Amino acid sequence: MTAPGLFDEILARGAAREAVSDAAWLAALLETEAALALAAADAGVLAPAVAEAVGRACAPDRVDPGAIATEAAASGNPVVPLVAALRGVLRADGADEAAAAVHRGATSQDVMDTASMLVATRAVAAVTADLSAAADAAAALAARYRDTPAAGRTLLQQAAPVTVGLRAAGWAAGLDAAVAALRTWRPAVQLGGAVGTLAAFAGDGRAVRAAFARRLGLEEPTLAWHTERGRVAELATVLGRVGVAVGSVATDLVLLAQTEVGEVREDVPGRGGSSTLPHKRNPVGAVSARAAAVATPGLVAAVLTAASGHEYERAAGPWHAEWVPLRELVRTTGSGAAWLADSLSHLVVDQDAVRTALDVTGGLLLAENVTTVLRGRVDDPKALVTEAASTALDSGRPFADVLADALSGTDVSRAEIDAALDPAAHTGESAALVDAFLAARHAARHQEEPT
Known part of the structure; x- marks a missing residue:
C-alpha cells in the first residue's frame, strides 16, 4: 500500500481508494491481458502452453509501472506500452511465440474498458460494504430510539413531533436503497477489435469473447460498446445516488450536532478538535461524509459529459476523458460511505437535548x-x-x-x-412505522442469504 496523499485520509477514506489506485489499475490491465490469452486457448485458437506463458508474464512485478506511465503519452493510453513491455518480457524468456500472442485480436480500448470494469467491480464492492455498514448503524439507532419523541423539522423550523427512531429509520431506508441500486449495476467485458467486428479472430471472436467473460466473471455483451457508454453512465448515476443518500444523512447529523441543537455527537476520543478553539468537538465523520456528497454531482456530470460524446466506432477524446473523473467519483463516494459508517457507529444521542428541543416553542x-x-x-x-x-x-x-x-x-x-400538547403522546404512527421498516429490512436480508 502506498503512502496516503495529503488529503486522502479526509477525502478518500475507505477501501475504495486502494481499489482504484494505480496499482489496482495495473493489476486489472494485466489480468485482462492474461484472461484474453487464456480465453483464446479455451476457444481453441491458441495453444494452451502459449496462453499460460502469457498469463505468467502478466504479473505486476514483471513490468515497470513508471515506464508504462511515461510511455503512455506517445499513444494516448497505457495499454500500448504495457503490451510492448509484456512482449519484451516474453522475448527475454525465450518465448517468442507467446510474445506474438499477447493482445492478439484486441484493441487498446478492449483492454482498458475491461480493466475499468474489473476495477469498478471491486471498488463498488468496497463502497457497498461501507454503505451497508452505515445503513446497519442507522437501523440500530432506529430500533434503540423507536419511542423517543423528538422535534420534527420542516424548512429548518420545528413542525410536529416525530421520534428519533423514525428519523434514523429514514436514514437507513435511503442508504439501503442506494445499496440496492449499486447491486443492480452489471459490468461487462469489452471485446470487439479495432472497429467492433471481431475480424481479427477469423470467425472465432464470439467464442473467445464468451470465454473471456467467463474467465473474468463479467457479463458478455452482444455487441462491443466502444462508443455506447451506457454501462459507464449507469455506474456514474448509481454512484450519484450513493452521494445523495450519504449527503442527506450527513447533513442531518451536522445540523443536529450544532451547539445550539446538540441532539447528537460523535463519540470518538481525540477527534474533532480545532487548531485555535480548545472547546471544539466538530463532527468530523459527518462533515467529511458531507464533503464527499458535495463533490459527487460534479464528478457525475463530468463522467456523463464524457460518455455522451463518443463518435462513430471509436471516440477521439471523450473516452480518455472518462478515466480520471470516474476514478475520482468512485474514490469520493467510497469516502463518503466510509465516513458516514464511522459517524453513525459512533453516534451518541443526547436525550436531554432532544427533550429540551421539544419544549423550545412552549407547546x-x-x-x-x-x-x-x-x-x-x-x-x-x-x-x-x-x-x-x-x-x-x-x-x-x-x-x-x-x-x-x-x-x-x-x-x-x-x-x-x-x-x-404532550409530544410523547402525539408522534403519530412513528413506532409502528419503525417496526414495519425493520421487519421488512430483516425479511429482505433473510432473502438475500444464500441457501
Missing part, C-alpha cells in the same frame, strides 16, 4: 394537533389556534396559557389542552 410544536382536538367543538378551530399561536409568539406567554384563555368559554378543559 407550539403541537398546534396542529390542538386544531384536530378542537374540530367539531369550536367554530373555525384553525383560526382560533392560529391566533393563539401568534399571540404566544408575540407575547412570549406559554401557548397552553393562551389557549386556555381563548377556550375559557367552552367545554375544553385545561387537562385536555395539556394532553393535546
Whole structure:
C-alpha cells in the first residue's frame, strides 16, 4: 500500500481508494491481458502452453509501472506500452511465440474498458460494504430510539413531533436503497477489435469473447460498446445516488450536532478538535461524509459529459476523458460511505437535548394537533389556534396559557389542552412505522442469504 496523499485520509477514506489506485489499475490491465490469452486457448485458437506463458508474464512485478506511465503519452493510453513491455518480457524468456500472442485480436480500448470494469467491480464492492455498514448503524439507532419523541423539522423550523427512531429509520431506508441500486449495476467485458467486428479472430471472436467473460466473471455483451457508454453512465448515476443518500444523512447529523441543537455527537476520543478553539468537538465523520456528497454531482456530470460524446466506432477524446473523473467519483463516494459508517457507529444521542428541543416553542410544536382536538367543538378551530399561536409568539406567554384563555368559554378543559400538547403522546404512527421498516429490512436480508 502506498503512502496516503495529503488529503486522502479526509477525502478518500475507505477501501475504495486502494481499489482504484494505480496499482489496482495495473493489476486489472494485466489480468485482462492474461484472461484474453487464456480465453483464446479455451476457444481453441491458441495453444494452451502459449496462453499460460502469457498469463505468467502478466504479473505486476514483471513490468515497470513508471515506464508504462511515461510511455503512455506517445499513444494516448497505457495499454500500448504495457503490451510492448509484456512482449519484451516474453522475448527475454525465450518465448517468442507467446510474445506474438499477447493482445492478439484486441484493441487498446478492449483492454482498458475491461480493466475499468474489473476495477469498478471491486471498488463498488468496497463502497457497498461501507454503505451497508452505515445503513446497519442507522437501523440500530432506529430500533434503540423507536419511542423517543423528538422535534420534527420542516424548512429548518420545528413542525410536529416525530421520534428519533423514525428519523434514523429514514436514514437507513435511503442508504439501503442506494445499496440496492449499486447491486443492480452489471459490468461487462469489452471485446470487439479495432472497429467492433471481431475480424481479427477469423470467425472465432464470439467464442473467445464468451470465454473471456467467463474467465473474468463479467457479463458478455452482444455487441462491443466502444462508443455506447451506457454501462459507464449507469455506474456514474448509481454512484450519484450513493452521494445523495450519504449527503442527506450527513447533513442531518451536522445540523443536529450544532451547539445550539446538540441532539447528537460523535463519540470518538481525540477527534474533532480545532487548531485555535480548545472547546471544539466538530463532527468530523459527518462533515467529511458531507464533503464527499458535495463533490459527487460534479464528478457525475463530468463522467456523463464524457460518455455522451463518443463518435462513430471509436471516440477521439471523450473516452480518455472518462478515466480520471470516474476514478475520482468512485474514490469520493467510497469516502463518503466510509465516513458516514464511522459517524453513525459512533453516534451518541443526547436525550436531554432532544427533550429540551421539544419544549423550545412552549407547546407550539403541537398546534396542529390542538386544531384536530378542537374540530367539531369550536367554530373555525384553525383560526382560533392560529391566533393563539401568534399571540404566544408575540407575547412570549406559554401557548397552553393562551389557549386556555381563548377556550375559557367552552367545554375544553385545561387537562385536555395539556394532553393535546404532550409530544410523547402525539408522534403519530412513528413506532409502528419503525417496526414495519425493520421487519421488512430483516425479511429482505433473510432473502438475500444464500441457501
